[in-house]
Amino acid sequence: MSIAENIAQIRERIAAAAREAGRDPSEIILVGASKMNDAAACREAIAAGIDVLGENRVQEMTQKLSEHAYDGAPLHFIGHLQRNKVKQVVGHVDLIQSVGSMELLDEIEKVAAARDLVQDILLEVNVGEEAAKSGFAPDAVFAAAEAARSRAHIRVRGLMTIPPADADRDANMRYFDKVRALYVDINTKLFHNELKYLSMGMSGDYEDAIRAGATMVRVGTAIFGARQYHI
Numbered sequence: 021m022s023i024a025e026n027i028a029q030i031r032e033r034i035a036a037a038a039r040e041a042g043r044d045p046s047e048i049i050l051v052g053a054s055k056m057n058d059a060a061a062c063r064e065a066i067a068a069g070i071d072v073l074g075e076n077r078v079q080e081m082t083q084k085l086s087e088h089a090y091d092g093a094p095l096h097f098i099g100h101l102q103r104n105k106v107k108q109v110v111g112h113v114d115l116i117q118s119v120g121s122m123e124l125l126d127e128i129e130k131v132a133a134a135r136d137l138v139q140d141i142l143l144e145v146n147v148g149e150e151a152a153k154s155g156f157a158p159d160a161v162f163a164a165a166e167a168a169r170s171r172a173h174i175r176v177r178g179l180m181t182i183p184p185a186d187a188d189r190d191a192n193m194r195y196f197d198k199v200r201a202l203y204v205d206i207n208t209k210l211f212h213n214e215l216k217y218l219s220m221g222m223s224g225d226y227e228d229a230i231r232a233g234a235t236m237v238r239v240g241t242a243i244f245g246a247r248q249y250h251i
């Protein structure tokens with residue numbers, strides 16, 4: 021199957037899941053997670069109508085930006101971001117989805133202020149409270165959102181999460197529900213319901229994420245095929 025065929029099939033499944041949940045399919049944003057896929061693959065996805073491309077690694081993204089891999093589509097940073105690489109990301113992407121610490125918020129504010137721009141971000145929730153994963157613990161997200169809201173050069177657009185990889189389907193659904201509840205609470209209490217993005221769901225679980233309220237799904241292998249980790 022080609023990238024275009026994969027995207028078409030995923031769109032159908034997104035639409036079905038949205039309708040099943042009584043939601044409008046057009047409100048779901050499909051992000052192509054294009055890590056380890058080259059500029060030609062990115063262009064193919066854009067030609068096939070992908071809404072957004074998302075990258076994980078700063079070096080790979082910078083290289084592909086120089087090759088104009090993302091021309092014609094918005095670009096998101098979705099991977100773990102180290103403080104010393106913030107300069108290479110702020111102002112280069114439309115949305116940083118993976119802001120999971122106060123230190124990172126501070127650094128993004130500093131760089132965005134120096135460049136006189138406002139950086140859109142999502143706060144990442146470490147919903148399984150996994151030691152090896154970045155993101156705010158569920159009980160720390162509200163305070164993080166308040167802190168981020170007070171930064172003049174940061175605009176919070178919503179929440180993002182990646183549940184534990186070993187969760188079974190029911191547990192996964194409960195993690196999605198939990199983040200959805202946090203999103204609704206923060207949106208009503210802090211943002212006058214102006215937040216638009218609840219980013220959750222990947223190749224294996226994007227339909228469940230939509231049933232649980234996701235407005236943005238990040239899909240890699242189901243679009244681009246299996247990644248070649250050894251190259």
Ligand SMILES: *Cc1c(COP(=O)(O)O)cnc(C)c1O
Binds near residue numbers: 055222241
């Ligand atoms: C790679 C990646 C995805 C997509 O994963 P697939 O299982 O290949 O769909 C989604 N989100 C993030 C943060 C990723 O790094």
